[in-house]
Structure formats: C-alpha cells, structure tokens
Amino acid sequence: MKKWADFLISEVTYDLDHKISIIKRHSETESGITPGIEIDRLNISSDIQSGFSYVTIYKSGSTWKLGNKLNSFRIGGDYFLRIDKNIAKLDYLGDLPEVEFIDDEIDSALEEKLNKLSTQLETKPVQEKPVQEKPVQEKPVQEKPVQEKPVQE
Incomplete structure (x- = not known):
C-alpha cells in the first residue's frame, strides 16, 4: 500500500x-497510523x-481519512504553511481540530517548584546585611591656566 505522505497532521x-504553533504529527507504518507527537512550526518548515x-488526516470512528497536502511558500522572509494555494500571510490547515497542547507533566513539575519557592519566601525572613563603607580618597584639583583666543569677526 502506498503511503499518504512522510508525515500526517491531525490537530493544530x-x-x-x-x-x-504546534501540530500533532503522525507517521504511517505497516501496522497503521502512530499515536502522534507534538511538533512545532520550525520543525515542520524545516x-x-x-x-x-x-x-x-481526519479521525473517522476507528479509521483515518486523508485530507490535503501541506504547501509551503514564502512572502518576504517569512514562510507560510497552507493546504490551499492562497498566498496569504497566515497559515491554514482547513478544518483540522484546533487544540491547546499542554504537557501536564511539565506543568505539574513547574507548579510544584513554584509552590516550594513561594513557601520558602514566606517562611524565610529577609536578612539585612550592613553596607560596608569604603573611604573616599580625595585628590587635589590641578588648575591649568585658561588660554584665551581672540574672536574672529
């Protein structure tokens, strides 16, 4: 069976x-479509x-249906990714499901660190350290005679 493409996109x-920003990228193998991983825009363009x-691709029950080919084009120095041939300064993947990609594992780890830090800040009093004064060394000013020049008219 011929592969649909090197990579398949199901969510954006x-x-x-x-x-x-991010897509869910799948691969097509002999045993079917892989579950998919999150890939950013830079990797897709590359x-x-x-x-x-x-x-x-679109989920239909327990199977996948083929959608459209992704095209890349450039306007000025920016690349844009679209499934249609419109030359517009925005990406467009049709009616793919738009989702919020959130890595719960990272979020919970960050939340835990923030909680620890805020607890430490609340429980530790601020210790004031005295400022050490350094003596200022004074130097005498050497005066130089001012040279006067006549104004030219």
Whole structure:
C-alpha cells in the first residue's frame, strides 16, 4: 500500500497571528497510523524544505481519512504553511481540530517548584546585611591656566 505522505497532521494550534504553533504529527507504518507527537512550526518548515511531505488526516470512528497536502511558500522572509494555494500571510490547515497542547507533566513539575519557592519566601525572613563603607580618597584639583583666543569677526 502506498503511503499518504512522510508525515500526517491531525490537530493544530495557532498563535495570535494565525501561524501554526504546534501540530500533532503522525507517521504511517505497516501496522497503521502512530499515536502522534507534538511538533512545532520550525520543525515542520524545516522538514518541508528538506523534501518531506505532509498531509492532513481526519479521525473517522476507528479509521483515518486523508485530507490535503501541506504547501509551503514564502512572502518576504517569512514562510507560510497552507493546504490551499492562497498566498496569504497566515497559515491554514482547513478544518483540522484546533487544540491547546499542554504537557501536564511539565506543568505539574513547574507548579510544584513554584509552590516550594513561594513557601520558602514566606517562611524565610529577609536578612539585612550592613553596607560596608569604603573611604573616599580625595585628590587635589590641578588648575591649568585658561588660554584665551581672540574672536574672529
């Protein structure tokens, strides 16, 4: 069976400028479609510039349906990723599900660290250290005679 593409996209998150932030990327194997991993926009652009192909896919019950090929083009110095041929300064993956990708493991670890730090700050009093004064060494000012020059008219 012929592969649909090198990589498959099933979900997307856009930033405020409607550029892809993260996608869920799958691979097609002999045993089916892999569960997918989160990939950022830079990696997608790099893959496409390296010759890898991407298509969108849609979940239908227990199977996947083929969507559209992902195209990359450049306007000025910026790359844009779209499934249509419109030349617009935003990414577009059709009606793929838009999701918030959150790594719960990272979030809980960060939350735990923040809680520890805030507890430490609340329980430890601030220790004031006296400022050490250094003596200032005074030097006499050497006066130089001012040279006067006539004003030219």
